[in-house]
Amino acid sequence: MRMKFNKSSQLVLISVAGLAAATLVTACSQLTQTLTVDFVYVASSKAAGTNQYGEIDVFEINSESGRMRQIPASPFPSGGRNPVAEASSADNADLFVANQDDNTIVQFVIGNDGKLYPFNTVNTPGIYPLAIAANASNLFVVDTYQPLAICSTADPCSGSVSVFPLTAATKTEPVGINPPATNTAVSGNYWPLSVSGSTDIIVPTGVNVLASGSYVYVTAYDSTVTPHVGYVFGFAVGAAGVLSPLPGSPFAAGVQPSAVASASDASGATYLYVTDYGVGDVLAYNVSSSNGALSAMSGSPFQAGNQPSAIVADQHYPYVYVTNSLDATISAYSRSNGALTSLGLYGTGLNPVAIGIDPSTGRFLYTANFLGNNVTGYELSTTAGTLVSSQFSPFTANDQPTSVAAIPHNGTGAGVEP
Numbered sequence: 031m032r033m034k035f036n037k038s039s040q041l042v043l044i045s046v047a048g049l050a051a052a053t054l055v056t057a058c059s060q061l062t063q064t065l066t067v068d069f070v071y072v073a074s075s076k077a078a079g080t081n082q083y084g085e086i087d088v089f090e091i092n093s094e095s096g097r098m099r100q101i102p103a104s105p106f107p108s109g110g111r112n113p114v115a116e117a118s119s120a121d122n123a124d125l126f127v128a129n130q131d132d133n134t135i136v137q138f139v140i141g142n143d144g145k146l147y148p149f150n151t152v153n154t155p156g157i158y159p160l161a162i163a164a165n166a167s168n169l170f171v172v173d174t175y176q177p178l179a180i181c182s183t184a185d186p187c188s189g190s191v192s193v194f195p196l197t198a199a200t201k202t203e204p205v206g207i208n209p210p211a212t213n214t215a216v217s218g219n220y221w222p223l224s225v226s227g228s229t230d231i232i233v234p235t236g237v238n239v240l241a242s243g244s245y246v247y248v249t250a251y252d253s254t255v256t257p258h259v260g261y262v263f264g265f266a267v268g269a270a271g272v273l274s275p276l277p278g279s280p281f282a283a284g285v286q287p288s289a290v291a292s293a294s295d296a297s298g299a300t301y302l303y304v305t306d307y308g309v310g311d312v313l314a315y316n317v318s319s320s321n322g323a324l325s326a327m328s329g330s331p332f333q334a335g336n337q338p339s340a341i342v343a344d345q346h347y348p349y350v351y352v353t354n355s356l357d358a359t360i361s362a363y364s365r366s367n368g369a370l371t372s373l374g375l376y377g378t379g380l381n382p383v384a385i386g387i388d389p390s391t392g393r394f395l396y397t398a399n400f401l402g403n404n405v406t407g408y409e410l411s412t413t414a415g416t417l418v419s420s421q422f423s424p425f426t427a428n429d430q431p432t433s434v435a436a437i438p439h440n441g442t443g444a445g446v447e448p
Contacts, residue, residue, distance in 0.1 A: 071086055072088075072433070085428040086113070089104075096420030108129055110131070110132040113433070118437050124138060137151070167271070176188060176220060176222055188224055193273060238290040238292050247262050247263065251285070262302070264323065291342055299317075299368065301317060305338035314369065335356070335359050345389070352385075358379065358402075359378060379403075379405075380399055384431070386435065389438050396434060398433060
């Protein structure tokens with residue numbers, strides 16, 4: 031948006047406000063800045079686009095009201111069938127989308143206006159990708175099944191994690207996706223998720239890489255036994271993306287972990303949070319600064335709602351939020367020394383399955399509601415962590431949204447107060 035004043039109106043403004051010329055320059059500069067603080071990408075799994083591809087809705091968040099409005103030309107084809115996970119590149123210039131039914135990761139270049147331009151497609155080493163995470167060095171992909179001839183939906187096997195090393199973008203080329211790292215132990219491009227001495231089927235559910243990039247964690251559960259048994263598989267990330275299991279991995283993680291997030295505090299201590307879909311709580315772990323091993327935090331687990339499905343930790347403020355898919359609610363928590371304190375419940379659309387917080391300011395929160403076919407938006411209090419509905423929330427999305435990702439807008443987000 032550009033605002034123009036003619037000379038007479040400028041004089042009136044100056045006389046009325048009594049502003050100095052320097053102040054006027056500052057004010058005009060602020061008024062001409064965009065109010066879009068972030069672009070949010072919401073993938074919808076129901077085939078609707080060209081070639082029966084899924085769709086990606088692109089929303090812009092207004093920095094004053096939190097209103098989410100689809101940009102012109104939205105939605106965009108996901109480049110494959112059944113998109114289920116998204117991650118942005120570290121430089122916020124690319125979006126990676128996992129299309130489960132095609133076993134592909136599609137890389138989109140993000141335009142200055144938020145539009146998506148397909149650039150590259152790679153096949154995942156395993157079968158049916160379900161979760162991805164990215165940092166500046168690597169793209170981590172979790173597949174439902176290992177790439178074995180015996181694995182199929184009719185004859186399932188345990189899942190796996192793979193790592194695609196990334197090449198940094200240049201002035202003329204976007205981020206490059208290199209061939210996946212090799213695990214010499216299996217002579218393949220994947221790391222099996224297995225428990226020593228067991229042949230049970232391990233079902234992966236989520237992945238998180240720490241901000242440092244040194245460690246990556248995959249949540250999973252043993253589906254062979256009833257009740258299920260949950261795990262967090264931890265790996266050290268080495269040169270060229272090669273993974274090494276952490277001491278003590280896999281770590282106990284309740285009954286049926288469903289999502290994972292991490293956060294650090296001012297002291298440098300790092301914490302890992304895991305939702306347990308089976309019993310409705312949040313598990314909290316201290317992350318060892320020396321080797322990445324996990325230890326259960328005092329007071330853990332912390333109560334959530336029914337069937338928690340997704341979790342996000344605010345990277346600007348000490349808050350954690352969990353979607354409860356059966357209840358259609360968000361459980362809000364404050365975070366102190368890693369421990370969680372409940373701040374209450376807030377309603378969403380039907381069956382929330384993904385949640386995110388705007389990366390620019392940490393002030394706007396949104397959920398993708400699978401059965402509601404919409405996105406719920408909130409503005410959060412930076413001092414209390416409580417939530418207030420964004421203007422005109424909920425926002426219509428394509429059918430069956432499954433995931434969210436966001437990047438800061440190239441503008442300044444004028445009007446945002448920290």
